[in-house]
Amino acid sequence: KGYLESPNGDIIYITDTVKEGNLSVHITKNLPKNISETFDAVVDKKQRFRTQCNHTATHLLHQALREVLGDHVQQKGSRVSSDHLRFDFSHFSKVNMEQLTEIENFVNARIEGKLGLEENRNVPIDKAISDGAIALFDEKYGDTVRTIKFGSSYELCGGTHVKNTSDIWQFKIKSEGAIASGIRRIEAITFDSVKEYFTDKESEYNKTKKLLNNSGDIVKSIAELIDEKNRLKKERDQFIKEKTNSIKDSIKSEIKEKKGIRFISKNVSLSPSAMKDLIFSLGNELDNLFIILISEFNSKV
Numbered sequence: 001k002g003y004l005e006s007p008n009g010d011i012i013y014i015t016d017t018v019k020e021g022n023l024s025v026h027i028t029k030n031l032p033k034n035i036s037e038t039f040d041a042v043v044d045k046k047q048r049f050r051t052q053c054n055h056t057a058t059h060l061l062h063q064a065l066r067e068v069l070g071d072h073v074q075q076k077g078s079r080v081s082s083d084h085l086r087f088d089f090s091h092f093s094k095v096n097m098e099q100l101t102e103i104e105n106f107v108n109a110r111i112e113g114k115l116g117l118e119e120n121r122n123v124p125i126d127k128a129i130s131d132g133a134i135a136l137f138d139e140k141y142g143d144t145v146r147t148i149k150f151g152s153s154y155e156l157c158g159g160t161h162v163k164n165t166s167d168i169w170q171f172k173i174k175s176e177g178a179i180a181s182g183i184r185r186i187e188a189i190t191f192d193s194v195k196e197y198f199t200d201k202e203s204e205y206n207k208t209k210k211l212l213n214n215s216g217d218i219v220k221s222i223a224e225l226i227d228e229k230n231r232l233k234k235e236r237d238q239f240i241k242e243k244t245n246s247i248k249d250s251i252k253s254e255i256k257e258k259k260g261i262r263f264i265s266k267n268v269s270l271s272p273s274a275m276k277d278l279i280f281s282l283g284n285e286l287d288n289l290f291i292i293l294i295s296e297f298n299s300k301v
Contacts, residue, residue: 001047004039006032012039047082048160053168053191054085056117056150056161057107060171061087061186062134063153064106068099075136076183080159084174084189091184095176107171110151114166118149128156170194244270244278251282255289265292272297 004012004026016027032039058078065073069091077088095103122144129135133147134155141156148157150165162168172194179185189197205218214221247268255264268275275293283289294301 002041002043004028004032004041006034006037006039008037010034010037049162049167050082050191050193051080052160052162054082054189055080055159056165057168057171057188057190058085058087059148059150059153059155059157059161060107060110060165061085061103061188062089062155063110064103065089065091065186067106068102069095075134083193084187087186087188088179089184089186090182092182094178095184095186100173100176104171104173110153111165111168111171113151114164115151115153116165117161117163118147119161120147120149123147125156167191172197240271240274244274248278248281251278251291252286255286260288262286262289263291264289265294267294270295270297 001016002014004014010032012028012030012032014026014028018025018027058080062073062075065087072090072092074090075087076090077086079086123146125135125141125143125145128145128147132154133145135141136156139156145156146158148155148159148161168190169192171188171190173186173188174197175185175187177185209218212218212221212225247266247270251264251266254266255262257263268278270278270293272295275295279291279293282291
């Protein structure tokens with residue numbers, strides 16, 4: 001993003017840029033008065049830098065995934081913007097928390113390692129591949145390519161990157177999940193987006209402490225709440241069981257029979273699931289039973 005400026009001061013703001021074959025197509029909010037004029041392209045430097053951080057991070061993430069999960073990992077897609085990155089890759093199972101932490105630490109170690117950018121243009125593609133550069137199998141390359149290297153991360157790439165990994169500041173994984181069979185997706189952030197992320201998390205933490213009236217061990221307080229919830233659930237389940245059995249006995253005593261058919265209709269105060277269990281239980285005990293139960297639960301009949 002940025003803008004195009006003509007010598008007469010006409011400014012055209014660019015909202016997005018997409019590739020159409022070998023062409024770069026600019027998406028604009030308005031058209032110039034004279035489309036034949038010469039325009040100077042002015043890049044949004046802040047947005048460009050944040051995008052560079054996220055793009056370089058995808059290279060480091062790719063390397064980390066292959067290091068932690070194995071060489072079977074292949075990039076299956078990615079999206080880089082100024083505020084986050086998305087990376088799709090082949091893998092046969094969910095990446096667990098320990099692995100995600102290891103991957104995150106791997107990337108941050110390369111950031112802290114202050115690895116400089118090694119860029120080479122017009123490299124014969126056969127030489128780049130033989131030298132160990134990673135290529136995307138569904139990507140079309142020419143006879144010569146551009147290679148990007150940060151330490152041992154070495155890929156064919158035409159995108160924009162930081163000059164040094166330390167520019168990224170920090171890398172944080174926000175989510176990991178499946179998007180298709182055998183395809184996983186990681187979404188992550190870098191640079192000042194990480195600062196914003198931790199600021200938001202700190203705010204959530206403080207709000208949680210306030211709700212718990214806790215000034216010390218919040219984890220202990222939450223664990224105690226969960227234990228209390230489980231205890232109350234057991235008591236509730238036992239109460240429902242006893243109530244259901246009582247209603248069951250009452251129903252059995254009120255059943256009417258005519259010509260071998262048992263019949264009962266009754267208004268009960270049970271949840272739909274408890275009522276369903278009661279009906280199945282009665283059906284298993286009594287043959288030829290026709291039963292209608294009515295209950296009002298959560299303001300619904």
